Amino acid sequence: ILNVEQSPQSLHVQEGDSTNFTCSFPSSNFYALHWYRWETAKSPEALFVMTLNGDEKKKGRISATLNTKEGYSYLYIKGSQPEDSATYLCASADGNQFYFGTGTSLTVIP
Amino acid sequence: SAVISQKPSRDICQRGTSLTIQCQVDSQVTMMFWYRQQPGQSLTLIATANQGSEATYESGFVIDKFPISRPNLTFSTLTVSNMSPEDSSIYLCSAGTNRAGEQYFGPGTRLTVT
Numbered sequence: 001i002l003n004v005e006q007s008p009q010s011l012h013v014q015e016g017d018s019t020n021f022t023c024s025f026p027s028s029n030f031y032a033l034h035w036y037r038w039e040t041a042k043s044p045e046a047l048f049v050m051t052l053n054g055d056e057k058k059k060g061r062i063s064a065t066l067n068t069k070e071g072y073s074y075l076y077i078k079g080s081q082p083e084d085s086a087t088y089l090c091a092s093a094d095g096n097q098f099y100f101g102t103g104t105s106l107t108v109i110p
Numbered sequence: 111s112a113v114i115s116q117k118p119s120r121d122i123c124q125r126g127t128s129l130t131i132q133c134q135v136d137s138q139v140t141m142m143f144w145y146r147q148q149p150g151q152s153l154t155l156i157a158t159a160n161q162g163s164e165a166t167y168e169s170g171f172v173i174d175k176f177p178i179s180r181p182n183l184t185f186s187t188l189t190v191s192n193m194s195p196e197d198s199s200i201y202l203c204s205a206g207t208n209r210a211g212e213q214y215f216g217p218g219t220r221l222t223v224t
Contacts, residue, residue, distance in 0.1 A: 004152070031210045043114065044202070044215040089153070093210035097168075100153040 002026050004092050006101035013080050014109050020076045021104040023090030027071035031095040035064055035075055038103070039086045047075075047088075080108045112137050112205050114216035122222045123193055130189045131219045133203035138183040140207050144176070147200045147218075156201075158209065159186040193223045 005024045013019050025033065032051045036044040048057040053068040061078045077084055087105045091098040113136040123129050133142065142159040157165040157178055165178035180186040190197050200220050206213035 034212070036215075041119070041217060043217045046212060046214070049212055091153075095210050097155055097209045098153075098213065102150070102152045 002029075002092055002094060002099035004090065004099050004101040006088075006090055006104050008104060009102065010105040010107070012107045012109060015080060015082060017080050017108075018076065018078045019080055019106065020074050021088055021106075023073045023075070023092075023101055025071050025073075025090075025092035025099070027068055029094040030068050030071075030092065032093045033066055033068075033073050034091040034093065034098065035073070036089040036091070037086045038089055044089060077106070080106075082108045082110050084108050112139055112214040114203060114205055114214055116203060116216035116219050118219055119217065120220040120222075122224060125194055125223060127193055128189055128191045129193065129221060130187050131201055131203075133186045133188070133216055135184045135205045139205040140183075141205065141209065142180060142186045143204045143206070143209075143213065144178060144186070144188045145202045145204065147202070148196075149198070153202065156188070159188075159203075190221065193221075195223045197221065198223045 007022050035047040038044040048064045050066040055066040057064050063076045066073045085108050087103040089103045091100045115134045144156040145153045147153045155168050156171045157167040159165050159178050159180040161180045177189045200218045202218045204213040204215045
């Protein structure tokens with residue numbers, strides 16, 4: 001069982017602010033790192049899959065980086081909008097299964 | 111990608127009863143999984159649903175408590191048996207090509223046991 005940790009647990013930001021969250025995972029037996037965005041009563045939506053150390057992915061105002069040697073990934077949101085309000089989950093895969101963090105709950109205040 | 115539907119979306123059940131959750135995928139997929147998220151906890155894998163054979167359960171989960179069926183490549187059910195308040199959780203199914211590759215999730219079933 002892998003211990004995946006996310007911080008902060010929750011975050012409130014003003015519309016227009018930029019923000020970032022952290023996902024920490026064991027660096028041994030690393031296969032891939034997944035980020036999901038999960039709105040209440042909806043399906044978790046896949047944001048990024050990253051496998052290589054130093055990977056950077058971008059989707060609109062959201063981007064992510066990966067450091068497999070030290071075991072962390074950052075998710076950045078630039079110019080937060082109310083529609084960004086959701087829980088952001090990361091999952092580390094070891095080649096056998098996913099191990100999820102508890103998520104970061106983001107609330108963007110208009 | 112795959113679109114996954116689940117039903118029911120939510121339910122409130124009495125202690126000692128059972129609930130069956132259905133998961134339908136819009137295309138044939140190799141693997142289907144069932145997860146649980148208890149309040150304040152992370153999503154935890156319950157089992158891998160295998161087509162035409164018994165599911166593969168993770169440590170801490172047993173077939174008597176969580177029987178799973180997968181009669182074909184697009185459909186699976188999870189039953190939560192003899193429920194107790196500790197079973198109050200969100201249950202999600204997912205689908206993917208392998209256990210560590212990209213997975214697509216259903217919207218979840220919110221279960222409250224009173």
